[in-house]
Amino acid sequence: MKRTPLYEVHRSLYAKFTEFGGWEMPLQYSSIVKEHRAVRDAAGLFDLSHMGEIDITGDGANELAQKLTTNDIRRLTDGRVQYTLLCNENGGIVDDILIYRHVDNDYTLVVNAANIEKDFEWIKHHNDTGAEVSDVSDETVLIAVQGPRSMDILFSVTPADLAYDIKPFQFYVDQVAGHTVAISRTGYTGEVGFEIYLKPKNAEDLWDTLYEIVKEEDGLPVGLGARDTLRLEAGLRLYGMDMDENTTPYEAGLGRFVKLDTDDFIGKEVLLAQKETGELKKKLVGFQMLDRVVARPGYTVYQNDEVIGIVTSGAPSPSLNCNIGFASITPNSGNNIEIDIRGKQYPAKIVKVPFI
Amino acid sequence: MIPENLRYNESHEWVRQEEDIATIGITDYAQSEIQDIVFVELPDVGTQITQETEFGVIESVKAAFDLYAPVSGEVIEVNESLLDAPEQVNESPYDDGWFLKIKMTDTNELDELLDADGYQAHIEAEHA
Numbered sequence: 001m002k003r004t005p006l007y008e009v010h011r012s013l014y015a016k017f018t019e020f021g022g023w024e025m026p027l028q029y030s031s032i033v034k035e036h037r038a039v040r041d042a043a044g045l046f047d048l049s050h051m052g053e054i055d056i057t058g059d060g061a062n063e064l065a066q067k068l069t070t071n072d073i074r075r076l077t078d079g080r081v082q083y084t085l086l087c088n089e090n091g092g093i094v095d096d097i098l099i100y101r102h103v104d105n106d107y108t109l110v111v112n113a114a115n116i117e118k119d120f121e122w123i124k125h126h127n128d129t130g131a132e133v134s135d136v137s138d139e140t141v142l143i144a145v146q147g148p149r150s151m152d153i154l155f156s157v158t159p160a161d162l163a164y165d166i167k168p169f170q171f172y173v174d175q176v177a178g179h180t181v182a183i184s185r186t187g188y189t190g191e192v193g194f195e196i197y198l199k200p201k202n203a204e205d206l207w208d209t210l211y212e213i214v215k216e217e218d219g220l221p222v223g224l225g226a227r228d229t230l231r232l233e234a235g236l237r238l239y240g241m242d243m244d245e246n247t248t249p250y251e252a253g254l255g256r257f258v259k260l261d262t263d264d265f266i267g268k269e270v271l272l273a274q275k276e277t278g279e280l281k282k283k284l285v286g287f288q289m290l291d292r293v294v295a296r297p298g299y300t301v302y303q304n305d306e307v308i309g310i311v312t313s314g315a316p317s318p319s320l321n322c323n324i325g326f327a328s329i330t331p332n333s334g335n336n337i338e339i340d341i342r343g344k345q346y347p348a349k350i351v352k353v354p355f356i
Numbered sequence: 357m358i359p360e361n362l363r364y365n366e367s368h369e370w371v372r373q374e375e376d377i378a379t380i381g382i383t384d385y386a387q388s389e390i391q392d393i394v395f396v397e398l399p400d401v402g403t404q405i406t407q408e409t410e411f412g413v414i415e416s417v418k419a420a421f422d423l424y425a426p427v428s429g430e431v432i433e434v435n436e437s438l439l440d441a442p443e444q445v446n447e448s449p450y451d452d453g454w455f456l457k458i459k460m461t462d463t464n465e466l467d468e469l470l471d472a473d474g475y476q477a478h479i480e481a482e483h484a
Contacts, residue, residue, distance in 0.1 A: 032417045033392045225418055292395045292439075294415045316394040316417050323394075342397075342413065 004049035005141055005200040009207055013221055021114030021240075023050040026223035035226035036318040039189055043147035043219030045210055046227065048195070049203070052116030052137040054109045060129030061105035067266060068123060069099060070249060072259035076101045081169045081186055085249050085257055086119065087267030091274060092245040093252060095119050096237065098186060100171060105131070110142075112239045126266065141203040145210060146193030146230075149217045154183070154194050156213055166194070177209040188227065190234025190354060229315050232324060235286060235353030241297055242284055242312045242326050250274055251328070253284045253353075282309060283331040286353035287339075289323035291346050295339045301327045302338040302345055311339060317355060324355050357476075358383070359450055363466050364475035365408075365426040370450065376463055378427050381454040382414070382445065385479050392417040393445045396438045398455055403431045405458060407465050412455065414445070427465040429458035 001024040010017070015026035026047065028035060038044050056064055066073040071084035078101055086094040095118070098110040111119045120135045127133055145153055157176050166172065171184035179202040187193035198206060211221065228238070237243055243252040248271060250258070260272055274280065289295055295314040300307055314325030329337065338345035362370045368386035372379040387393065395415035405411040405425040412423040435454050438444060445453035460466075470478060 027418075028391070031391050036417075229417060293397070294395060294420065296420065316415070318417065 002050070004047055005203045006047045006049060006143075006207055009204055010047065010221075015221075015223060018224060020224055021050060021112065023113055025050055026221070028223040028225045029221045032223075032225035032229060033318045035220050035222040036229050038218070038220040039147045039191055039222060039226065039230055040319055041148070041218070043145055043149040043153055043214050043217050044189070044222035044226070045207070045214045045219060046144040046146065046222050047207070048142040048144050049140070049200075050113035051142050052111040052113060052119065052135070053140045053142075053197070054111060054116075054120055054123060055134045055136055056107045056109065056123070056131050057134075058105060058130070058132045060127075060131040061107055063263075064123075064127055064129040064131045064133075065099060065107050066263050067129070068126060069097075070258040070265060070267070070271070071099075072262045073099075074262070075259075078103050079170055079172055081171055081184055083169075083257055085254060086122065087249070087265070087271070088245060089267060089270070091248040091267040091270035093239070093243045093247055093249060093254075094122055094245060096239050096243065096254070100182075100184070108136075114240060139199065141198050141200050142195060143198070143203070143207060143210065144187060144193060144195040145214065145219075146187045146189040146191045146222075147219060148192060149219065150191070150193045153210065153213050153217060153219075157209060158183070177206050179206055181206070188234075188236055189230040190236070190356060191230075228313075229318055232313055232315055232326070233317050233319055233354065233356045235355060237284070237326070238313060242328075247282070247284075247328070248274055248280075251280050251282050251284065280331045282328045284312065284326055284328050285350045286355060287325055287327050287337060287348040288320075288351045288355070289325075289339070289346060289348045292323070293341050293346050294323045295325050295327075295341060295346075295348065297325075300340040301329050302340060303333055303336070308333050308337065319356050324351075326353075358385075358472045360472045362450070363426065363469035363471065364478075365424065365469055366478055367424040369424060369426045371426045371466065371469065372454075373460075373463070373466060376460050377432070378429065378458050378460050378466075379454050380426060380456045380458065381449055382423070383475070384449045387446050387449045387453070390414060390416045390421055391446065393442045396442050396445065396455065398434050398438070399431050401431050401434055405429065405431060405456075407468075423455070426469055427458070427460050428462065429460040431456050432459050433457040 018027035069084040181198040301309040309329030
């Protein structure tokens with residue numbers, strides 16, 4: 001298993017570890033519920049260095065970036081970030097990513113940990129524009145601070161007023177605690193927050209600086225356990241669970257990130273047809289259990305004793321005090337479903353996402 | 357740390373014996389590993405449970421865990437307060453967080469269980 005440059009720091013904080021996408025990552029430091037609440041009420045500090053970074057630069061980068069992604073690259077200006085999808089020729093999702101535009105013909109793609117090699121090969125394979133493509137994942141550490149106090153925390157470590165000016169999905173390069181970093185107002189928790197990209201050699205120093213401030217603000221270091229419940233409550237999909245290469249953006253409920261009036265991109269024809277006919281094989285929906293039982297990924301979804309789908313994500317919601325999840329089911333199934341839990345069907349209702 | 361007056365099985369349930377009545381719960385070590393318990397599914401009064409077979413489920417935020425009977429017998433009482441307050445298992449695993457009282461079919465089954473020292477050694481072996 002791969003380890004991030006902050007592995008020893010996590011050990012010194014008594015983290016419990018888990019395998020995720022080939023990485024040995026902190027699952028929790030104290031308790032998933034405590035860490036979850038810290039992010040909702042104060043702040044949480046995350047090591048997300050398992051995420052991958054792929055640069056696309058030089059002549060042809062604009063063209064290649066559009067060819068690979070479903071969102072409209074023309075709407076992305078310098079210093080901004082866009083959530084977008086890599087799709088295959090069938091419209092299936094290869095990965096969901098963030099794309100950062102530094103300047104014209106200069107992009108960084110932030111990809112899921114389990115997909116780094118797949119995406120890198122995919123991008124190189126489809127590179128016919130002459131752009132330079134490089135995997136800089138091993139040279140990049142990603143530390144996130146998320147929660148209502150996170151902007152105050154950022155303000156206390158940056159010299160400029162920039163911290164308060166930074167808008168959602170903007171980023172800039174600056175000094176933080178003496179290190180040159182890229183600061184991005186992005187996250188995966190449904191809270192205000194920022195993410196910092198930097199070189200591995202500075203990782204421990206920056207983590208320690210942020211850790212002290214986060215603690216003073218009643219925050220906690222947060223592992224992947226709470227990251228999962230936070231993103232679920234916020235209605236954010238997880239690649240490999242809620243979508244995969246056999247799921248189109250429309251089937252994943254991500255249609256708003258597909259812009260069909262752009263130049264051609266891989267998968268566009270299929271997605272155009274799916275949009276026109278409105279015929280989906282399945283549809284991702286949010287559900288809430290009516291009982292106290294917890295629906296977990298892989299459980300079967302029924303309606304009137306007929307199988308209509310499968311649970312893709314499911315957990316107790318620490319904020320709502322009920323059990324929630326995503327299920328991929330037959331479209332237009334109505335609002336009442338049953339989920340098979342240990343051989344017995346329990347009722348659930350389809351609800352709007354985000355859950356909070 | 358590990359109560360001397362209880363017996364344990366390798367799947368981290370404890371038993372407190374009072375004549376032929378056994379009270380069953382999970383150990384402090386088990387609750388600290390499972391953490392954040394949100395739901396406990398237990399059998400009804402009158403159910404027969406059998407040593408080393410599943411009798412219930414614990415749900416934490418992260419996952420579901422099966423419970424295994426340390427001894428066989430008939431369920432005579434269930435800790436109903438866990439329905440509304442499953443966190444008692446985390447807070448008080450040996451007292452308020454108990455699961456079941458059963459009338460044992462064979463108290464000799466207790467001899468097959470670990471004592472406190474044996475259980476301590478078992479935890480250390482699992483961790484090694």
